[in-house]
Amino acid sequence: MTAAHTEDSDRSSEVSWDPQLYLRFPEHRMRPALELLDRVPFDAPPAVVYDLGCGPGTLTRVLTERFSDAEVHGVDSSPEMLRTAAEVAPAARLHRGEISTWRPRHRPDLVFANSLFHLVPDHDDILRRMVRDLAPRGALAAQMPVFHDAPWFRLMTETLEDGGPGGTPLGAPALRRSLCPRHTLDAAGYYDLLAGPNTEVDIWSTEYLHVLDGPDPVWAWVEAAGLRPVIDGLTSAEFGAFRGAYLDRLRAAYPSLPDGRTLFPFQRLFLVVHRT
Template identity: 40%
Template sequence: MVHTWDPQRYLTYADERGRPFVELVARVGAEAPRTVVDLGCGPGNLTALLAARWPGARVVGLDSSREMVEAARRDVAGVDFEQADLREWLDTGGEAVDVLVSNATLQWVPGHLDLLPTLLDRVRPGGWLAVQVPGNFDQPSHTLRTELAAEAPYAEHTRDAAVPSSHDPATYLDALARLGAQVDAWETTYLHVLTGEDPVFTWVSATGARPTLQALPDDLRPGFEDELRRRLREAYPPGPAGVVLPFRRVFVVAHKPAPSSEAAR
């Protein structure tokens, strides 16, 4: 089932969504890469940080969403943005890159653990692969949507909607280490303090819940949204600081060793 993305809605909490990207890329040790690729670049606001860090590199942002790519091309200079599906980009082969970043994208690719060898193959020897995925799919922000979507009259419409998933840091570390990479993997749980009316609904409706919402017919969507808002308000009541959304993120940075001088002879 095809769904679309809304760049403006996605950017509602741009600072909160951007912090994991910054912390991920900070662990990439590349000094002067020639080519940097951002797989799943979204509206390009974070890809711009790659161009700022490595001004001598050709920076490319790829996203399957036409809406995201159009927004990126309009708002971000100094980056080449292309509309492309991640799996299709991998299948086409092509020149290897020095830094390959995938931030909050692989969770939408079923069986993405099997893609790690191909992702690492697209990195030059001595290059870097950096991946970040959400790891909070056991939290009410996701489980409440899943439970409601399984109820009548919604289930018949939502059963094929895309649902994100990911693995623990140790799983990614083991998979990439077996491929010969030097791996740094970790997790962080952020406590996002959100404001506004039904802020958790605003957050999830831009990302994890969006495919489910778009799968519903127009006559059912308002009722689903109202009930999901109600359940999320109960799960995330306001406190002294505001509405707190705990958000676990999983990070992995893999350095592909360069051939030793002896091996290269």
Template identity: 35%
Template sequence: MADWNAGQYLKFEDERTRPSVDLLRRVPLSDPQSCADIGCGPGNSTELLVERFQNARVIGLDSSPAMLSKARERLPGLTFVEADIATWQPEERFDLIFANAVLQWVPDHPGLLARLVSFLKQGGCLAVQMPDNLDEPSHRLMEKVAHEGPWASRLTSASAAREKIGSFEDCYAWLQQAGCAIDLWQTTYVHPLEGAGAIIEWFKSTGLKPYLDLLAPEERVEYLRHYMEEIAKAYPAQADGKVLLRFPRRFFVAQRM
């Protein structure tokens, strides 16, 4: 995919940061010395780690130069590294690896989770949040518009950009096999947004990106027009004019025993 758009992503910074706050609250560490925020994006989640663990050395990792540029502006005293999580091989072990809204883009979760756990110190934690919204109207309609338009043959790979999240039982088994104690849960956030257009703006920087990247500029306009029509029907306006975006998210904190 083309590089991520940090500015577009940050249009909904408060809403996007809330799951990081909730995930961090469940991390059972009091004084970690080393933390890695993998898939750190523009540094909003990294900032939370710095604020909570003031004695820790915190690094951020991302594959996007644009996101890393924003992160370095936000936290100029920290180390940010450009790397691919799928092939990342750190030279040190960490007390905390924090992965907010990133592992859904990385394949082979059984192998990936075992590898990330191996990068933890004894007693260290892998804290993960992933969107679990592929069955929501927002994402089902992306697929519907992709299949019905003149671009259908070119968008067949777009839906495969995100890894399908395993069941609770799958995640539990993978992490248990990696030698962890597991705290596993799911939360559905409900975001009041300013109309159907705001839903499109939200997903332009995430879920829609694999589709839009494969289209010419004029095709993107047409795709988004069809998508907007479908979204407006699926998310009716409330009495105050806002629409309610339901957003399920999967969480777990795995502590290496």
């Protein structure tokens, strides 16, 4: 394998990402990805593998180790994430790009998208295109968090609506509106989208009950990903007010257990599509 290299596109992410925050709770964050990978059967070892939204490269490294003879590519829009991925997964080829315009340079045997498509609006055509671009018997494997009805997300949006002085809204209206759209489909919607005479589709969902350690662990979890648009969209003063109000609500919704740990339910939707 060649040493890692990064190829930049002319577009950058609109959300700032902190690799060190994202690396918190590594066992919990990696478990869904590894379980998804184990559900992907191969007729032969894959020769070309893409990790879309590779982030800090933790999963990319697993892919280079599991498929040591394959050409493994990591793709992400965040230069901060790619810098970390270059250290974590030195055997991978890294590329900076936006998922909406990404196309593989070679027909892949595996496209892996872990915790990505919930961030991508109107991704129906993107998914169909990715399946068409697969090599024969290639697979697209994706996992998406399902969170719009979760307490942490509902409380986040409520705090933006009334967490300011005297119960006033925080941030611009556009920020509050941007958090509301649900970009993911339900299981039946993805089946209807991807099933056909040239595909085999496997879809399932799992609710994990994460047992988290440390002070305010749910805040620590969402700070790495779900909270990033809020962090970017508020002034320092607004964020101070938001943080205090939101923490109080999180502590009530996710109370600490007598042993000091916190239970955090988290649902995820999985899909594996084989091109026949």
